[in-house]
Amino acid sequence: MDYFHYQDDQLFCEEVALEQIAQAVGTPFYCYSERTLLHHLQVFQQAFASQDSLICYSVKANSNLAVLDALAKQGAGFDIVSGGELERVRRVGCPGERVVFSGVGKSRAEIQAALAYGVRMFNVESIPELQRIQEVALAMDVAAPVTLRINPDVDPKTHPYISTGLKRNKFGIPFGEAVAVYQQAAQMSHVQVVGLDCHIGSQLTQLSPFVDALKRVMVLIQALKGHGIEIKNLDLGGGLGIPYEDGDTPPSPAELAAALLEQLDGMPVTVILEPGRAIVGNAGVLVTRVEYVKKGEQRHFVITDAGMNDLLRPAIYNAYHGVIPLQRKFDREEQVVDVVGPICETGDFFARDRYLSEVYQGELLAVRSAGAYGFVMSSNYNTRPRVAEVLVRGDRYAVVRKRESVAQLLENESLFEDA
Ligand SMILES: Cc1ncc(COP(=O)(O)O)c(C=O)c1O
Numbered sequence: 001m002d003y004f005h006y007q008d009d010q011l012f013c014e015e016v017a018l019e020q021i022a023q024a025v026g027t028p029f030y031c032y033s034e035r036t037l038l039h040h041l042q043v044f045q046q047a048f049a050s051q052d053s054l055i056c057y058s059v060k061a062n063s064n065l066a067v068l069d070a071l072a073k074q075g076a077g078f079d080i081v082s083g084g085e086l087e088r089v090r091r092v093g094c095p096g097e098r099v100v101f102s103g104v105g106k107s108r109a110e111i112q113a114a115l116a117y118g119v120r121m122f123n124v125e126s127i128p129e130l131q132r133i134q135e136v137a138l139a140m141d142v143a144a145p146v147t148l149r150i151n152p153d154v155d156p157k158t159h160p161y162i163s164t165g166l167k168r169n170k171f172g173i174p175f176g177e178a179v180a181v182y183q184q185a186a187q188m189s190h191v192q193v194v195g196l197d198c199h200i201g202s203q204l205t206q207l208s209p210f211v212d213a214l215k216r217v218m219v220l221i222q223a224l225k226g227h228g229i230e231i232k233n234l235d236l237g238g239g240l241g242i243p244y245e246d247g248d249t250p251p252s253p254a255e256l257a258a259a260l261l262e263q264l265d266g267m268p269v270t271v272i273l274e275p276g277r278a279i280v281g282n283a284g285v286l287v288t289r290v291e292y293v294k295k296g297e298q299r300h301f302v303i304t305d306a307g308m309n310d311l312l313r314p315a316i317y318n319a320y321h322g323v324i325p326l327q328r329k330f331d332r333e334e335q336v337v338d339v340v341g342p343i344c345e346t347g348d349f350f351a352r353d354r355y356l357s358e359v360y361q362g363e364l365l366a367v368r369s370a371g372a373y374g375f376v377m378s379s380n381y382n383t384r385p386r387v388a389e390v391l392v393r394g395d396r397y398a399v400v401r402k403r404e405s406v407a408q409l410l411e412n413e414s415l416f417e418d419a
């Protein structure tokens with residue numbers, strides 16, 4: 001469910017016409033609906049309300065401070081993966097007990113900063129990481145709360161680039177080694193085992209992989225109990241998919257909760273979820289202007305002022321994103337077109353072989369479902385400044401990240417000079 005809709009054939013975000021924002025802000029820009037993302041958070045929170053639970057929004061999906069601030073104010077916790085993301089959650093004042101720290105490559109400095117912040121737990125992915133956490137905690141004379149991220153070897157049935165819970169993936173501790181690693185952790189002087197973590201991939205569109213993974217880790221939890229190791233926090237990761245195309249019907253948060261809670265059957269643990277995409281994905285669009293319409297020999301190209309540097313997902317995952325006009329016109333014919341950007345790469349496209357009602361130079365389009373892994377994955381490729389981000393709240397909007405300038409982009413570069 002989102003709050004983008006047509007009113008008098010004009011595309012609105014909540015109560016603001018996107019065209020109005022485009023005129024004031026210029027294109028391209030990302031536009032997020034606060035009402036949508038808060039609604040999605042609330043749906044998650046309510047779905048898991050019958051169990052002691054905490055929804056830790058996965059910051060990597062969209063880390064804009066205004067987005068985080070809105071979610072934090074509604075009680076979200078956060079799943080972070082870097083010192084930079086820790087700084088973001090600090091800026092929005094989220095207490096440490098609502099922050100979990102994931103990721104396979106935590107540096108010493110990041111571990112130190114997270115311990116100083118008092119994060120709820122480190123989701124640990126390897127023995128060397130566990131040893132490093134022990135060393136840093138010892139030096140700081142604090143106890144580091146840890147969970148082990150278990151790789152359950154379950155096929156999440158998603159794009160291979162975003163599957164994380166298979167044996168061949170770099171993530172997590174192999175299921176068969178888990179008890180031994182837990183025993184090792186339990187003996188460390190400055191490590192405190194507080195739970196278990198499992199995240200198997202992103203854009204999951206079926207419930208069964210979630211349930212299969214949970215079944216496996218529940219067996220492990222029982223085994224650990226036998227060794228005197230108690231699991232208080234059970235972090236089941238993120239990964240719930242969203243509809244990108246009409247007709248996509250991924251499970252809802254309520255269905256996910258029902259399936260997981262049924263399995264758990266009242267097990268006395270705090271359940272943590274780390275949804276990213278399901279909160280923000282359909283809360284955002286990328287608005288872009290048509291620079292040219294080019295009739296090639298075989299195809300018609302609609303060339304936009306946004307490119308793959310602004311939204312990478314089609315280029316790297318061949319991901320589908322809907323493309324719709326800001327002004328709907330019913331007298332136009334449908335055409336098969338490629339919607340492409342200005343970058344010098346053939347992979348620079350938003351849509352291929354897509355039926356779109358005819359568009360003309362200067363008109364505005366919205367690339368849908370761009371709220372997650374959109375701006376955060378953008379780059380300056382082709383020396384293109386990163387675009388603005390706008391947040392809509394009811395009948396108001398604010399630019400919550402300014403468009404970069406070329407001057408800003410070049411600020412940190414210099415010619416070779418002897419130090
Ligand atoms: C550990 C972890 N947690 C949470 C997420 C968020 O995933 P999603 O945006 O699919 O909910 C990811 C990304 O896949 C992740 O790697």
Ligand SMILES: N[C@@H](CCCC[NH3+])C(=O)O
Binds near residue numbers: 060373
């Ligand atoms: N970046 C990916 C998802 C990766 C999830 C992060 N672990 C996407 O756009 O779909």
